[in-house]
Amino acid sequence: AGVPLKGRVFIIGLGLIGGSLALCIKAEHPKAKIIGYDINKKQTRLAAMLGVVDEVAEEIETGAAEADLILIATPVKKIETMIEQLCHLSLKQGVIISDAGSTKVEIVKKAACLRDKGYTFVGGHPMAGSHKSGVQAAKSILFENAFYLLTPETDTDPEALESLKMWLKGTKARFLQVHPAEHDYLTGVISHFPHVIAASLVHQAERTSRTQSLVTRLAAGGFRDITRIASSSPHMWKDISLHNKDVLLQLFTDWQEEMARVANMLRAENEEALLQYFSRAKQFRDEMP
Numbered sequence: 001a002g003v004p005l006k007g008r009v010f011i012i013g014l015g016l017i018g019g020s021l022a023l024c025i026k027a028e029h030p031k032a033k034i035i036g037y038d039i040n041k042k043q044t045r046l047a048a049m050l051g052v053v054d055e056v057a058e059e060i061e062t063g064a065a066e067a068d069l070i071l072i073a074t075p076v077k078k079i080e081t082m083i084e085q086l087c088h089l090s091l092k093q094g095v096i097i098s099d100a101g102s103t104k105v106e107i108v109k110k111a112a113c114l115r116d117k118g119y120t121f122v123g124g125h126p127m128a129g130s131h132k133s134g135v136q137a138a139k140s141i142l143f144e145n146a147f148y149l150l151t152p153e154t155d156t157d158p159e160a161l162e163s164l165k166m167w168l169k170g171t172k173a174r175f176l177q178v179h180p181a182e183h184d185y186l187t188g189v190i191s192h193f194p195h196v197i198a199a200s201l202v203h204q205a206e207r208t209s210r211t212q213s214l215v216t217r218l219a220a221g222g223f224r225d226i227t228r229i230a231s232s233s234p235h236m237w238k239d240i241s242l243h244n245k246d247v248l249l250q251l252f253t254d255w256q257e258e259m260a261r262v263a264n265m266l267r268a269e270n271e272e273a274l275l276q277y278f279s280r281a282k283q284f285r286d287e288m289p
């Protein structure tokens with residue numbers, strides 16, 4: 001059992017993820033003071049109104065100065081910008097800085113400047129979300145039972161890592177430690193690449209709809225399931241794909257090779273091979289937890 005922590009938590013980026021993390025921290029640590037910052041004043045006003053944060057900071061400097069924990073939950077490219085800004089500030093001794101970005105290699109690389117100054121930075125990625133965005137969609141149960149990936153370095157202070165997990169206990173997520181490159185490859189396979197595929201399927205349907213308007217009315221069940229994620233924030237996904245470019249390009253190549261193999265099975269009307277292809281996929285899919 002954990003003792004409720006006191007102290008100041010500064011959250012940069014009060015959207016779906018930043019807002020939900022604020023609610024989780026407040027639920028577990030009611031005495032903690034949660035200060036929020038967002039470039040979009042509508043989001044900060046809403047966050048204050050909804051009671052997601054206790055206080056709004058007008059500047060990064062004022063919010064960061066006395067913080068015990070700083071969480072960055074902006075789109076991934078902006079996380080780099082925020083880290084750069086924090087590197088130029090004088091922060092509290094013992095502060096822990098983490099982020100919620102969907103990519104890790106570039107972010108952890110950028111955070112070297114914080115570690116050089118003696119601050120603890122631990123990359124983080126709560127692996128739950130929604131295609132909704134904005135603080136109005138924030139909820140404290142968002143991360144329940146989800147994996148929360150953390151990417152500490154070999155020289156990360158184990159006590160600071162434990163303390164970060166204590167701060168985040170209210171997420172009720174399952175913490176896992178992975179290497180940043182491993183993180184980006186795995187999330188590339190199970191999240192970022194499928195996202196591009198979902199978008200491409202929607203584009204294909206859109207092209208068809210120009211001449212056959214019936215297509216959108218027929219696109220029910222399966223098509224809706226497989227393309228649901230294409231409704232997420234385009235800005236967020238632009239950033240994620242740029243950050244994970246190398247992994248995505250490799251996965252495109254692998255996938256094109258696989259499609260070429262399937263095309264060959266079809267061309268040859270190879271029933272046995274097609275049956276195997278779908279059977280193996282079904283078996284692995286059915287066995288997934």
Ligand code: NAD
Nearest residue numbers: 013015016017038039040074075076101102129130133134
């Ligand atoms: P969101 O659009 O709901 O929120 C992002 C917030 O960041 C917005 O309020 C925006 O105004 C703010 N912001 C943008 N630039 C800023 C800046 N320069 N300074 C301060 N604030 C700024 O997006 P989200 O879904 O909460 O995603 C936030 C982060 O969490 C992203 O890095 C994303 O990759 C990651 N993430 C998202 C999900 C998901 O499913 N949505 C899941 C896990 C992790």
